[in-house]
Amino acid sequence: MKLMTCALFSLAVLAAGCGRQESAATAPKKLPVASAAQAHSLVLDTRHIDQVLSDFTASGELVGVSALIYQDGREVYFGAHGMADRERKIPMARDTLVRIYSMTKPVTGAVLMTLYEQGKFQLDDPLEKYAAEFAGMRVYAGREHGEPVYEAAARPITVSDIMRHTAGFYSDSSDSPVGELYRAADPMSLTHTLEQMAESLGELPLVFQPGSRWLYGPSTDVQAFLAERLAGQPFLAERLAGQPFAQLLQERILDPLQMHDTGYRIGDRRDRLARMYNRHEDGSFTPITDDRAPANAPLLRDWPMTPGGWGLVSSLDDYMRFARMLLNGGALDGVRVLKPETVALMAADMLPDTVTDRSWLPGKGQVGFGINFAVRLAPPADRKEASGAVGEFFWDGFANTLFWVDPQHKLAAVLFTQYQPWGGVDLHKDFRDAVYRNAAAASALGRPAGPDSAGR
Structure with a gap:
């Protein structure tokens, strides 16, 4: 059944490209279809995943972290560790709100x-x-x-x-x-x-x-x-x-998916908002408390700007609803937001081979780029690369949040934390390695050592 799902997903990519008659420059590339061996059910080691995340806060590498994973249409993992606000002693929780920064982009693309x-x-x-x-x-x-x-x-x-x-x-x-x-x-x-x-x-x-x-x-x-x-x-x-973008976003994505915690302004929910931290080279964290700071000011009043590339606040469950909609080919709980072929088009590699200068994108692994997503084209090349399945599509945010959708294993994952600048901690790699620990084709563990790679 999983093999059939992967094959249909790839066929939908072709249908999307052929149906709209785009040129060769914009036509999506055909993604590899998983073999029967690769498409077997992924058994998650949830205890190991939880331990990996817990270790980040216990060691002081992170102030707080939370994650949610769905597979085969059901929740298979939730964990929250450390503090959403260290100074106020508020623990990271399921309903904690975070700044998702560039994870706004896939939502804009869907609109x-x-x-x-x-x-x-x-x-x-x-x-x-x-x-x-x-x-x-x-x-x-x-x-x-x-x-x-x-x-x-x-x-x-x-x-x-x-x-x-x-x-x-x-x-x-x-x-x-x-x-x-x-x-x-x-x-x-x-x-x-x-x-x-x-x-x-x-x-x-x-x-x-x-x-x-x-x-x-x-x-x-x-x-x-x-x-x-x-x-x-x-x-x-x-x-x-036309129609204000914030209204479009509400009517076409947030309301249909019941993403009630997601929006540009925090309103009266500030007690649920995670504190943003600056991470320093020595690994220490200092809170950003100034309401005029870029991490806070956009959320606190109605500004004219409603950016498509950043700016949304969301919760784990809200963003998971968006990810599950994509995983389901554009529908969730009986409500269709996008057609399956449209989702497949978004999740296909749209970069021509002639585009060889790709800035820091290769630091994300063996990927191309679709419509506001990175798209995995090949298994991890070495153990320094993060684990991931061919055909998955994903993106992250400046405050080190992450999500991905893996059609091959019918899996969606959302990972939250709140610090800047991007990187400095192996959170994304270690979380991905833990998720794909039991998937030989997707796991980077056990692969040969490779050169250092840098992300954003």
């Missing part, structure tokens, strides 16, 4: 893909067809006599570019004079609406030609703007008021 299903756009469409703000883009082309040089974009940014981070937008990790312009314009200011963000971003040069590289940046915020622009509007909806 936009509901519009895709309505025929509002095609992946190959130029973004400027719906958003004139991004017409006639310039691209940074280096320096000449010490001065920056800009050239015209070789082709327009497409919708698929903003889905897979190949648009060319500036990122903090890119080294170019565009950074100074970006910081001065501050397109992601909380005081901006999504439309103002798009206007500002569209005036800035790109840092590479569209479609030529993978670079993490504000593409998902542009997705939120596009969804807002297109909702309720005909084609070529230039500068016509």
Whole structure:
């Protein structure tokens, strides 16, 4: 039965690509189909998983951590260890709310893909067809006599570019004079609406030609703007008021899935919000208590900005409902949010082989990239890589949260903690290694040693 499920999932990828007649540049790649041996039932060692997480807080490597796993349609593991707020002595709990940062991105992608299903756009469409703000883009082309040089974009940014981070937008990790312009314009200011963000971003040069590289940046915020622009509007909806993105998010994802704990503002639930901590090089943690700090300010009042790439607060059970919807091919508890072929398209590798410069994405393992997810294309190459099953899709957040969906083993996992910056603790790898401890094809344990790999 599991083999049949994996095969159907791969066939749905093909159907999604063929049905919408996207070009070769955006057509999803066929994922490997698991063999009968690989698709056997994964037996989780939940005691070991719990011990691994408990050790992180007992040793002081983390202040608090929690995790939830579903398999075959039922809960198979929940654990919470340490403190949600060390200073107030509030333990990490099942209903603790956390800042999920970039785990907002897959939710935004789901909103936009509901519009895709309505025929509002095609992946190959130029973004400027719906958003004139991004017409006639310039691209940074280096320096000449010490001065920056800009050239015209070789082709327009497409919708698929903003889905897979190949648009060319500036990122903090890119080294170019565009950074100074970006910081001065501050397109992601909380005081901006999504439309103002798009206007500002569209005036800035790109840092590479569209479609030529993978670079993490504000593409998902542009997705939120596009969804807002297109909702309720005909084609070529230039500068016509659409539907606010926060409303779209509520009506198309959060309400249907009964994700009542998820949103941009914390409201009267602050006593449930985990404290954010700064982790220092010596492994110590200091709490972020200033309400004006970036970790807190966006949550405490209604700002004009409702970003697509970050900003949501959620609970374990809420985000698991989103993950289970994806695992079930777009439906949960009798409510359909997306079609199975749409979920399969989102979870397929959309990066062309010609995109060889992929920034830090290879640090995530043997992966490609779909619509706001990394997609595992091959088993772990060595034991330094995190364990994972071929065909799984996943993403994480700046505060070190993580989720993934594994169709091969009918499994979804959500992992929460709250510290910044990203990394510094082997939490994701150790948790994944514990989950796949008994799956030879997915486990990194026992594989040969390899070179060091770095994530984000």
